Structures are given as structure tokens and as C-alpha cells.
Amino acid sequence: MNMDKVIHIQKADSEVDEDINIHYMPCKIHSDGEAKVSQYFSPNITKDDKNGLLKASFRGYPLIGKAITLPKGYKGLVLQENNQSNIDKERKLFTKHVFKELVYWNWDKTPSKNDAFISALDWIDIAEAIHAPIGDENIAST
Structure with missing residues (x-):
């Protein structure tokens, strides 16, 4: 049985929205349907001027966040699948939004380099190095 799948990512035909707020939330939502996020999630975000951390709440749970800019030369994409009928063979995704910054949230701790998401972004610089x-100038003589 061949399990290979092909995924095509295409630029949207219309203008791609680059003025969008992206929030990386520490939760699992067991749904693949659309959500009216802008209608139901407009958090009251406060910023701590001492450390730059953000505070908000989601469904009564306190959130601690950090604004993260993607590394130079990288963009984040929000993708949408228009036709899921070929899900077993071939998938076509279209770029809906492009972003360069997002807010990373934690429930119970301050976001740090120990978090998997943030350390994954650090891996980009490590991989390039x-x-x-x-x-010859990088080789030390012993």
C-alpha cells in the first residue's frame, strides 16, 4: 500500500491579507470547522512594561504571552484547503494570510526558550550555521 501524499501550496488568486493578528494558543480544539475567531476572541491584552510580557485570559484561564517576530527571511502562512475530496491522494492548499509576527501564549508559565515552539524557531539559526x-578563516589552528 502506497502511503505517499502530495501537498501543493499555491498563492491565492486574490490579494493576501498581511495585516492579521496571529495567536499561538496552548490548547487543543477537536474541530476542523471554521471558527468566528474575530467575533469571539478579541482579548483584552495588557503589556507589562518591565519585561515586555503580555497578559490576557481565554475562557477564564490566565494567559502569559510574548510577541515573537519570525527570523529574517521567513514568513508565516495561514493556509486554507478549498477542496478536501482528494484528501487521500493529493491536497491543494492556498495562502490566505501572511504574517511576520505572532503572539505566543502559555497558561501557567512565562514563555521561555525552553518551550518547544520557541526552541523550534531557534533551530532555524542553528541549522543555517x-x-x-x-x-579558512573559520578553521582554528591547533
């Missing part, structure tokens, strides 16, 4: 060509 590992795969960069090594010149």
Missing part, C-alpha cells in the same frame, strides 16, 4: 560553508 551548521549548513553554512566553512571558510
Whole structure:
């Protein structure tokens, strides 16, 4: 049985919205349907001027957040699948939104480099350093 799948990501035909607020939430929602997020999630966000952290709440739970800018040369994409009939063979996703910044939230702790999401972003810089060509000036003589 061949389990290979092909995923195509295409630019949307219309203008892509780049003025969007992205929130990475620490929760699982067991639904694949659309949600009226802008109607039901417009948090009252306060900023702590001392440490730059953000505070809000979601369904009564306190959130601690941090604004994160994606690394230079990278963009985040919000993708939408228009036709799910070919889900077993081939999927076509279209770019709906593009973003360069997001707010990363935690329930019970301050966001830190120990969080999987933030450390994954750090991996981009590490991977570039590992795969960069090594010149003679980078080799230390022993």
C-alpha cells in the first residue's frame, strides 16, 4: 500500500491579507470547522512594561504571552484547503494570510526558550550555521 501524499501550496488568486493578528494558543480544539475567531476572541491584552510580557485570559484561564517576530527571511502562512475530496491522494492548499509576527501564549508559565515552539524557531539559526560553508578563516589552528 502506497502511503505517499502530495501537498501543493499555491498563492491565492486574490490579494493576501498581511495585516492579521496571529495567536499561538496552548490548547487543543477537536474541530476542523471554521471558527468566528474575530467575533469571539478579541482579548483584552495588557503589556507589562518591565519585561515586555503580555497578559490576557481565554475562557477564564490566565494567559502569559510574548510577541515573537519570525527570523529574517521567513514568513508565516495561514493556509486554507478549498477542496478536501482528494484528501487521500493529493491536497491543494492556498495562502490566505501572511504574517511576520505572532503572539505566543502559555497558561501557567512565562514563555521561555525552553518551550518547544520557541526552541523550534531557534533551530532555524542553528541549522543555517551548521549548513553554512566553512571558510579558512573559520578553521582554528591547533
